[in-house]
Amino acid sequence: MHIHRYERAWMIFGVAMLVVFLVLLAVAAISNDVVPPSGMQQIDPRAVARTPPFDKPGLRRLPDGSYEAYYVARVFSFDPSVLTIPVGAKVTFYVTSTDVVHGFFIPGTDINMMVIPGWVNTETHVFRRPGEYLLICHEYCGIGHQNMFGKIEVAKV
Numbered sequence: 001m002h003i004h005r006y007e008r009a010w011m012i013f014g015v016a017m018l019v020v021f022l023v024l025l026a027v028a029a030i031s032n033d034v035v036p037p038s039g040m041q042q043i044d045p046r047a048v049a050r051t052p053p054f055d056k057p058g059l060r061r062l063p064d065g066s067y068e069a070y071y072v073a074r075v076f077s078f079d080p081s082v083l084t085i086p087v088g089a090k091v092t093f094y095v096t097s098t099d100v101v102h103g104f105f106i107p108g109t110d111i112n113m114m115v116i117p118g119w120v121n122t123e124t125h126v127f128r129r130p131g132e133y134l135l136i137c138h139e140y141c142g143i144g145h146q147n148m149f150g151k152i153e154v155a156k157v
C-alpha cells in the first residue's frame with residue numbers, strides 16, 4: 001500500500017504527540033505526587049471497622065440541627081443499607097470504602113461521589129422532598145456490582 005509521504009509524516013506526528021502528552025501526564029502526576037483533591041480526609045482502609053465514627057456507620061444529629069451520615073462501602077453493599085432521614089434535613093455524607101473503588105449516587109439529588117479506599121469523600125444535600133431514594137454504586141466494582149444499592153427514606157417526623 002502506498003502512503004503519501006505527507007500523510008506518513010502526519011501519522012508519525014500524531015502518534016508522537018500522543019506519546020509525548022501521555023509521558024508528560026505521567027511525569028506531572030508522579031512528580032507532583034497527585035492524589036485525590038486536597039482537604040480530603042484519609043483513613044486506613046483495613047482499619048475502617050475500628051476507626052470512629054466509621055465503626056458505627058449511620059446518621060448523627062449535630063447540635064445545629066443538621067445531620068452527618070457515615071457510610072462504609074464494600075463489595076457488594078452499603079452500611080447502613082437503609083437510612084431514615086427527616087424531611088428538610090441537611091445531611092452531610094461521609095463515605096469510605098474498605099476494599100475497591102465504589103460509587104455513591106443518589107438519583108434525584110446532587111449526591112454523586114466516587115468512593116476510594118483510604119479516603120473519605122463528602123457531599124451535602126438538603127432533603128426537601130419526602131419519599132424513598134435509591135442509593136446506588138455506579139462504579140463497576142466486581143461481579144456483584146449490580147446488586148450494590150441502598151435505600152434512603154425521607155419521612156415526616
Ligand code: CUA
Nearest residue numbers: 102137141145
Ligand atoms: Cu460497588 Cu459497584
